[in-house]
Amino acid sequence: MTLIDALLQGILMGLLFALVALGLNIIFGVMNIVNFAHGEFLMIGMYTTYWTSLLLDIDPLLTLPVAALVGVLLGIASYYSLIRYLLRGPAIAQLFGTFGLMLFLRYLAQFLFGIDYRIIQKGLLIGKSLSIGPFIFDWTKLAAGILSLFAFAFVYYFLNKTKTGKALQATSINKEAASYMGIKTDKMNAIAWAIGGGTVGIAGGLLANFYYVYPTIGILFVMIAFACVALGGFGSIKGVFFAGLLVGILEMVFPVFGSLVNSDFLGPHFKFTIVYLTYFIIVVFRPQGLFGWKN
């Protein structure tokens, strides 16, 4: 029963990890750029929800559209003000550029909001739990998992069923061929950054319901997002979804399993060792990741 409980909790966290990683993967898939500032986008999404709910005195869940909008605008602004210019330079310039953006956003947040930890105290679901038989779910995590699933489904639908989504995928597969077909690469890049920013903005908004926020919070989640992207396959939406789930389940189930068999090796301090070990094993046998299709 304990393992099933851990599995269910792992799925909820995994869905959120997958949503955090989704934007990173879309940007990488379309542009081959690793956005080091992705964690800071998440942090801004969290601050957006925190401040909007506090200043407007509304439920944090109702702030999700605002967090998404701020994420979209941040993604577009980052692309047009920085990334577009970095594309003209070597790959290393792109790496340093997004790294610089990460530092800029982090210290801007520190300057604007200070270094204090902040937690949302009031909300429809905050502090409430749902008991189903022997299982107890924190409502905020349950909502985060379910809404992450909806956000994922929406992006999946957008990419696979709309003309713009298909154009985005075409750019991702072959930029030059897509541009010969009349697809504007520059516009597709901006859309990728907008989706990347928007999805991670929503993830930040969901996370802020049960997590504290401070300026360097992004680093905690972006490492996992990188692992999810590599594990699922660079550029694969399906891949990042299952990789997120896998990471969530592994980090939850192994310590509980370790606790049941009284093993120190499977203790909580090793939980991310297990996650990264799994990642290494998979990339050794499948360097393109679980669902990757890119060389």
Next chain:
Amino acid sequence: MKYRKTVLFSIVVFLSLLLIVPPLFAQEKEIRIGVLYPLSGAAATIGRDLQRAAELTAEIINNKTPGVDIPMAQWAGIPNLGGAKIKLIFADHRGEPDRGADLAKRLILDDKVVGLMGAYHSSVTKTVSAVAERYGIPMINDSSTSPELTKRGLKWFWRTTPHDDIFNKDLFELLKGLTEGKVKGVKAIPKDQLKNVAYACENTEWGSSVAKSIEGFAKEYGFNITKKILYNANSPDLTSEAKALVSVKPDVMLFASYLSDSLLMIRTLKGMKASTNFFWGQDAGFEMADFVKTLGTDTNGVLTRTVFIAKIAKVKKVAGQVNALYKEKYGDDLTGATARSVVGVQTWAYVLNKAGSTDPKAIQKACNEINIPANDLVMPWAGVKFDATGQNILGRGLIGQYQKTKEGMIDLEIIYPFELATANMIYPFPGWK
């Protein structure tokens, strides 16, 4: 013409002399002390608070401060060093031991500090003190509590704060006191209500040593450890740790956590409707101002070990005076961590005054012989006096409990030592309804 040339030449010589000579007589003498704290990253909040407390203490020493009944508040500099001012040079180690060691070297070689202070994280203090030892520069540690730090036979390292073995003994004395009816407002509790103990400690130098110490004392006092958890304080999720804790239905939950993980742990346990009889945190995250500011009334009933609680002012006047200055300037009460920073800088001032010199050997001798009286301290300690290992043998700990007031605010009340208790203890832990 010749006369004009002579005058011009004299003016040039005079101006040149002005450029060279002033540092020799006009510059105020200052003594540089390198202070290493985590000023950015996850522990930036505590680093900021520690820095504020250290700066305030330096101000009290460097300027005559009316209303503070400690001799150093009237010194206006170090008396035996011609009124030289203390200048604290802060360095941000971000909680990284290797960075701490690099910064210590820089402070010693480039900034020419006469000594070091810090570094909060025991793991960083370990590397910084190793650098101080190599260069023969004194280091006074104000705030790191791993017992191992003073067991290394160092000659240039002194620690003012009591360490975790002392604090953990206090914890088990409190548990024992509960079973004996010694705790204010609580009748004797049958021991089987407190027998099963579970701990979750972060897995760096500090948390690991707390865990080891808890196990030792649990055995000595006859309590069973039913769950031992060491976890990564930088983990983005503590659900599995909290699940593992709750699964054994412990009577007593013990934690050694920094701020971010203490916040996350409590929020996670609350989401699981976790319950226990006794909920205790080993200082650090649990006693920071941001702990209460962030969690609010969710802290009601949580116990924390500490060395300073603002209510100590009821029995110790100077504690209230310095706390009032700090609160006026920064809006918060002093905490155990920040009050230790006050004592750290104060000890440096007393040592320098006793040494009457900035020569490392003289400072080393002064450290070994210093005896700061209890009345001069903001802490409820018997004083500051170091043993051969460099550990202050006159320090003591407190255990406080966060209690919700009628106005819905949270106060930290003294529960242990029993004779200093300022309120009835809330028992059992009320949980999060």
